[in-house]
Amino acid sequence: xxxxxxxxxxxxxxxxxxxxxxxxxxxxxxxxxxxxxxxxxxxxxxxxxxxxxxxxxxxxxxxxxxxxxxxxxxxxxxxxxxxxxxxxxxxxxxxxxxxxxxxxxxxxxxxxxxxxxxxxxxxxxxxxxxxxxxxxxxxxxxxxxxxxxxxxxxxxxxxxxxxxxxxxxxxxxxxxxxxxxxxxxxxxxxxxxxxxxxxxxxxxxxxxxxxxxxxxxxxxxxxxxxxxxxxxxxxxxxxxxxxxxxxxxxxxxxxxxxxxxxxxxxxxxxxxxxxxxxxxxxxxxxxxxxxxxxxxxxxxxxxxxxxxxxxxxxxxxxxxxxxxxxxxxxxxxxxxxxxx
Ligand code: PEP
Ligand code: MN
Numbered sequence: 230x231x232x233x234x235x236x237x238x239x240x241x242x243x244x245x246x247x248x249x250x251x252x253x254x255x256x257x258x259x260x261x262x263x264x265x266x267x268x269x270x271x272x273x274x275x276x277x278x279x280x281x282x283x284x285x286x287x288x289x290x291x292x293x294x295x296x297x298x299x300x301x302x303x304x305x306x307x308x309x310x311x312x313x314x315x316x317x318x319x320x321x322x323x324x325x326x327x328x329x330x331x332x333x334x335x336x337x338x339x340x341x342x343x344x345x346x347x348x349x350x351x352x353x354x355x356x357x358x359x360x361x362x363x364x365x366x367x368x369x370x371x372x373x374x375x376x377x378x379x380x381x382x383x384x385x386x387x388x389x390x391x392x393x394x395x396x397x398x399x400x401x402x403x404x405x406x407x408x409x410x411x412x413x414x415x416x417x418x419x420x421x422x423x424x425x426x427x428x429x430x431x432x433x434x435x436x437x438x439x440x441x442x443x444x445x446x447x448x449x450x451x452x453x454x455x456x457x458x459x460x461x462x463x464x465x466x467x468x469x470x471x472x473x474x475x476x477x478x479x480x481x482x483x484x485x486x487x488x489x490x491x492x493x494x495x496x497x498x499x500x501x502x503x504x505x506x507x508x509x510x511x512x513x514x515x516x517x518x519x520x521x522x523x524x525x526x527x528x529x530x531x532x533x534x535x536x537x538x539x540x541x542x543x544x545x546x547x548x549x550x551x552x553x554x555x556x557x558x559x560x561x562x563x564x565x566x567x568x569x
Contacts, residue, residue, distance in 0.1 A: 253270075301453050414437045440470075
């Protein structure tokens, strides 16, 4: 932490700040400048924050030096990118591209098995499908619940694809743990901190989606909640954020991918479906995600999107998935990655 004094700060005021800092046991360095004095406090930023130094006479501002996210940071312990194996697929590390595909929501056995077969044939790495859905309206279809997980398990049995499904609420943790290979935390729950801790304790890889209005700093601090439970397998997902632009459903923040690659060791994937909310934009955004260095994508696919109970307009046609996957894989190959 750096405490910047006002230009008019008296020597006694500087000494009072130093004395207050020393009560926390941090190492204090006073740096007189031409105009103002800065006081460096090395160690325990949380302890320094709790001192409330902003309120002391002569203090102009308190500036954090170290990053707010710790375990997710590539600065501290982890300088190398994290790599995990999920059902034999490699996620992260720069040599593979993870293609997660499937329906937004499990609607029926036939629908899910149909999509699972199509995405498997097209080269998908994992199968997505929601059993418990976060819906804006309480009157919309909220998923089949636990029976959907049995359908997903059957699809996994048949195709060999690991299952990615959302943990919407802590009360479902047991059943999600039983069936999921990857536990998705949806955008709306990115800051439900108690749920992040529950997910962290399940001991399964967690796919953490960026909140609709969350900064990247907040995303990485949310990842810290999962990581601090001893769960090292966290996959971050950029899925579009709220901006002034309303032409697309959300604005896909492609800049987030190279930024995250600089600041975290965790794998980063992109959801090109929920950002635009429009099937016609999904393939260009998926190609762009691969081109900016994403470790994969998670994309929605349906055999009959017009009849889908959720997110039909953004779902790719299952019949076109093979061509889509080949195009995205070609872009990933430009960065030396092959499909996981
Ligand atoms: C989903 O993946 O179907 C979903 C609801 O995503 P998000 O949480 O990003 O809106
Ligand atoms: Mn969806």
